[in-house]
Amino acid sequence: MKPPTTLYRKLVDSHTVTQLDEQNVLLFCDLHLMNEYTSPQAFAGLHEQQREVAMPGQNVATVSHIIPTHPVRNRVIQDPASALQASNLKRNCERHGIALFDTNDALQGIEHVIAPEHGMIRPGMVVICGDSHTTTYGALGALGFGIGTSEVEHVLATQTLVYRLAQDMRIRVDGQLPLGTTAKDLILMIISRIGAQGARGFVVEFCGTAIESLSIEARFTLCNMAVEAGARGALIAPDRAAADYVLARAPDIDATQRELALAHWATLRSDEGAPFDVEHRFDAAQVAPYVTWGTSPDQAVAVDGVVPAAEGAQRTSIEQAQRYTGLAAGTPLEGLAVQHVFIGSCTNARIEDLRAVAQVVGDRHVAPGLRAMVVPGSGAVRAQAEAEGIAALLMRAGFEWRQPGCSMCLAMNDDVLSPGERCASTTNRNFEGRQGRGAITHLMSPAMAAAAAITGRITDVRKLETLP
Numbered sequence: 347m348k349p350p351t352t353l354y355r356k357l358v359d360s361h362t363v364t365q366l367d368e369q370n371v372l373l374f375c376d377l378h379l380m381n382e383y384t385s386p387q388a389f390a391g392l393h394e395q396q397r398e399v400a401m402p403g404q405n406v407a408t409v410s411h412i413i414p415t416h417p418v419r420n421r422v423i424q425d426p427a428s429a430l431q432a433s434n435l436k437r438n439c440e441r442h443g444i445a446l447f448d449t450n451d452a453l454q455g456i457e458h459v460i461a462p463e464h465g466m467i468r469p470g471m472v473v474i475c476g477d478s479h480t481t482t483y484g485a486l487g488a489l490g491f492g493i494g495t496s497e498v499e500h501v502l503a504t505q506t507l508v509y510r511l512a513q514d515m516r517i518r519v520d521g522q523l524p525l526g527t528t529a530k531d532l533i534l535m536i537i538s539r540i541g542a543q544g545a546r547g548f549v550v551e552f553c554g555t556a557i558e559s560l561s562i563e564a565r566f567t568l569c570n571m572a573v574e575a576g577a578r579g580a581l582i583a584p585d586r587a588a589a590d591y592v593l594a595r596a597p598d599i600d601a602t603q604r605e606l607a608l609a610h611w612a613t614l615r616s617d618e619g620a621p622f623d624v625e626h627r628f629d630a631a632q633v634a635p636y637v638t639w640g641t642s643p644d645q646a647v648a649v650d651g652v653v654p655a656a657e658g659a660q661r662t663s664i665e666q667a668q669r670y671t672g673l674a675a676g677t678p679l680e681g682l683a684v685q686h687v688f689i690g691s692c693t694n695a696r697i698e699d700l701r702a703v704a705q706v707v708g709d710r711h712v713a714p715g716l717r718a719m720v721v722p723g724s725g726a727v728r729a730q731a732e733a734e735g736i737a738a739l740l741m742r743a744g745f746e747w748r749q750p751g752c753s754m755c756l757a758m759n760d761d762v763l764s765p766g767e768r769c770a771s772t773t774n775r776n777f778e779g780r781q782g783r784g785a786i787t788h789l790m791s792p793a794m795a796a797a798a799a800i801t802g803r804i805t806d807v808r809k810l811e812t813l814p
């Protein structure tokens with residue numbers, strides 16, 4: 347009998363072309379996503395060697411990082427270097443017959459938002475991209491992970507990758523998330539507990555009753571941020587909800603294939619007794635709205651908490667983060683004034699996120715003097731939010747309603763904060779300078795960011811109803 351196997355090993359085994367040595371396999375990649383940022387040199391290398399793209403149909407590209415998000419139709423990239431990246435991507439895709447969601451495509455968006463929404467991600471796939479948040483696809487039972495530029499070149503040439511095996515970690519979360527908390531709060535709590543390197547070298551499988559009851563979009567949020575704990579991949583065994591999500595976006599799967607697909611997807615789970623190298627357990631009931639105070643995603647506390655003292659092994663990094671964020675030990679997070687609110691990114695710019703924001707905002711208004719921006723994750727999300735009246739509600743409340751893109755998630759386009767500005771942000775990284783040189787990022791859920799927009803301060807969304 348075959349020994350019990352983890353879902354991760356099953357995915358690796360089913361994609362192994364050949365075992366190279368004890369640590370490395372040659373892995374077949376079902377789908378390779380590309381962006382304008384990490385692909386140009388890869389194409390240049392390919393061309394230098396006069397090689398072709400092995401399987402163009404298994405590659406898809408989008409412009410996501412550098413694109414302006416001003417609320418205009420014709421989006422022209424002003425910065426010459428960025429414009430060149432976008433035009434290179436277009437030329438390379440045309441030359442090799444690769445599908446591209448170009449700058450003015452109505453469906454353009456952040457790579458990790460558009461890929462699943464168009465049914466490109468299916469359970470059991472291996473999906474790679476020159477971008478660290480490719481872990482997102484674990485939400486559908488696909489092994490997704492980021493690769494470097496030289497690897498992008500290898501994948502273009504062969505559709506395979508030299509892959510170093512990871513270890514298996516299981517994170518079990520049972521119970522029910524308390525009202526007012528979300529998958530974002532859960533993952534911020536987990537990262538704060540296990541640390542920014544806590545899952546380094548591991549592929550994490552999330553399981554437990556709390557995970558099972560998450561919507562697919564919430565699972566994307568969770569798996570997206572697993573990389574902020576250092577994980578090399580994140581997985582959730584595909585269940586009925588995952589299958590329904592995929593089937594609703596897979597017109598190519600007919601009735602016969604459907605049964606075959608469902609039967610195959612049902613095998614995509616860790617066997618009883620499968621060995622995990624490390625296991626963690628969390629109780630969903632302990633989750634509160636979480637907010638980062640520092641410059642690493644693990645520097646987070648519950649909103650009613652305070653900036654911790656600089657002590658222990660982390661002392662130096664804590665001191666440095668306190669200096670950068672201008673927050674001394676003991677400072678409460680709740681009530682801290684922010685000048686900016688950013689709602690967007692591949693972590694939290696899907697339709698459910700925007701619905702959550704709209705629900706919190708209701709008929710209230712953005713605090714005077716505060717700039718609040720909503721950047722939907724894709725053209726499809728934007729259109730859906732407009733159809734549902736969410737866009738109108740947000741604009742009425744004083745939010746800027748933008749075109750899709752990475753935007754202020756990272757200072758690589760026109761949407762940049764000024765030095766010293768403090769931002770409540772639904773993104774995934776709060777590194778120094780991430781949203782602009784000298785700017786300070788506080789990561790939180792969309793509902794919490796909405797609450798901050800209304801009050802102009804970091805606010806416990808659970809108390810918002812009772813605030814004057």
Ligand SMILES: CC(C)[C@H](C(=O)O)[C@@H](O)C(=O)O
Pocket residue numbers: 383384411476477478479492756
């Ligand atoms: C620019 C890109 C390579 C980068 C990543 O790998 O994640 C970016 O998307 C980010 O979020 O920091």
Ligand code: SF4
Pocket residue numbers: 410411456457458477479691692693751752755756773774
């Ligand atoms: S939205 Fe942010 S995290 Fe996601 S791909 Fe873009 S820059 Fe990276």
